[in-house]
Amino acid sequence: MEVSCAFPTALDSPDNIALAEQLGYTRAWVYDTPQQSPDVWMTLALAAERTERIGLGPGVLVPTLRHPMVNAAATATLAALAPGRVAVSFGTGFTGRRAMGYRAIPWSFMESYVRTYKALLRGEVVEWEGAQMQMLHPDGHAPARPVDVPVLIGALGPKGHEVARELGDGLYVTLQLPEFLGEYSWVPYLVWGTVLDEGEPVDSEHARVAAGPGWALAYHGAYEFGGPPAVRELPGGAEWMDVVDRTPEHRRHLAVHTGHCVELGEADRAAWQAGGHVMLRNVTFSGTRDELKRRLADVAARGVTEIVFQPCGPDVRTELERFLEVANT
Structure with missing residues (x-):
């Protein structure tokens, strides 16, 4: 792969x-x-x-x-x-x-x-x-x-x-x-996602800035494809919707997608703080080195021929280096 x-x-x-x-x-x-x-x-x-x-x-x-x-x-x-x-x-x-x-x-x-x-x-x-x-x-x-x-x-x-x-x-x-x-x-x-150190909690500051923007896509996607009810079923979804609902309906898409794939918007931060971070491993490619090695093997077995990793956060070099190290071992 x-x-x-x-x-x-x-x-x-x-x-x-x-x-x-x-x-x-x-x-x-x-x-x-x-x-x-x-x-x-x-x-x-x-x-x-x-x-x-x-x-x-x-x-x-x-x-x-x-x-x-x-x-x-x-x-x-x-x-x-x-x-x-x-x-x-x-x-x-x-x-x-x-x-x-x-x-x-x-x-x-x-x-x-x-x-x-x-x-x-x-x-x-x-x-x-x-x-x-x-x-x-x-x-x-x-x-x-x-x-x-x-x-x-x-x-x-x-x-x-x-x-x-x-x-x-x-x-x-x-x-x-x-x-x-x-x-x-x-x-x-x-x-x-991001490579987590052994024992690193999913609500660490590193996890938030490096994997949070990818994690937030769970809320953005749920809103676009399932509407508010789908969002409220997610951990922190009610808090996410509380922020989005403050924006007039004809401009609500702006509140939904602010920071998309780059950083957490206001609604995303509210969901994270309300406990939504518990989904991090499930909705992003985040985990320890061993966990990610197993996930890479799994997607390769399912037919993926090229894994495409988007780094986030202020230290792009380290995110790229750590992911490539895992993928090549």
């Missing part, structure tokens, strides 16, 4: 990707979350200039954020800057859309978008929004078509599985492992 990393696209992500290359990580994925992050393509371009070996790619792109021609041109640019190192993953938009108040995009749109995007990279004439178009980049403006870049699809359910099976070169997964992942030869699995 390959060991890769992910970053929630910050201004220091290019330097952190260079660090990950030095440490030995296989690939670096960065998020397409414009409501809280610098531009994903600018970040990847800077990372390409500072690295030589590590794979690079957006994980995941949200189609409605950009015209397919824009993503095709950006992909071609990155492929020129980092030849042979680029992969692209698409998803329906958990944070990239829901944090701006939108729902996830339908899979029918995803299928049409990815099909068009891939045809553009092949140099074909396509139709989008009623207009005929083609990548017209002359020499020196993009690599010659076709631009061969692997495309992965982030999917958990049967509709996404159909699109991934038809159009994808792999399956990009997070939050949970679908039953069908064994049908794919390339399966990156995005996880959050």
Whole structure:
């Protein structure tokens, strides 16, 4: 199983990707979350200039954020800057859309978008929004078509599985492992968490800053997919909802996703302090070295081919080093 990393696209992500290359990580994925992050393509371009070996790619792109021609041109640019190192993953938009108040995009749109995007990279004439178009980049403006870049699809359910099976070169997964992942030869699995020392409590300050942002996704996801009742079933869920409910309904998504994958928002802190931290091992990839070794073996046996670790907290180097040490032993 390959060991890769992910970053929630910050201004220091290019330097952190260079660090990950030095440490030995296989690939670096960065998020397409414009409501809280610098531009994903600018970040990847800077990372390409500072690295030589590590794979690079957006994980995941949200189609409605950009015209397919824009993503095709950006992909071609990155492929020129980092030849042979680029992969692209698409998803329906958990944070990239829901944090701006939108729902996830339908899979029918995803299928049409990815099909068009891939045809553009092949140099074909396509139709989008009623207009005929083609990548017209002359020499020196993009690599010659076709631009061969692997495309992965982030999917958990049967509709996404159909699109991934038809159009994808792999399956990009997070939050949970679908039953069908064994049908794919390339399966990156995005996880959050931290390596705990023997005897370290799950409510330690280190656990809170390094694994807390991943832990908070349990509340964000429960709210988005199950609503307030689902949140209140979680430890600390009532306290989490008390904070969120103070925000007017039309702006509530802002309170839900503040700090998403980076730090704990006000509602997350309330849940943590109310005892929600007891879920840390269950909802993140957190545990002692031996515990994580067993979990890594388990997900590999289930079909994961690439574990993707997102470090959190102020000491990115140490988090990357400790996780890689566990994964490589």
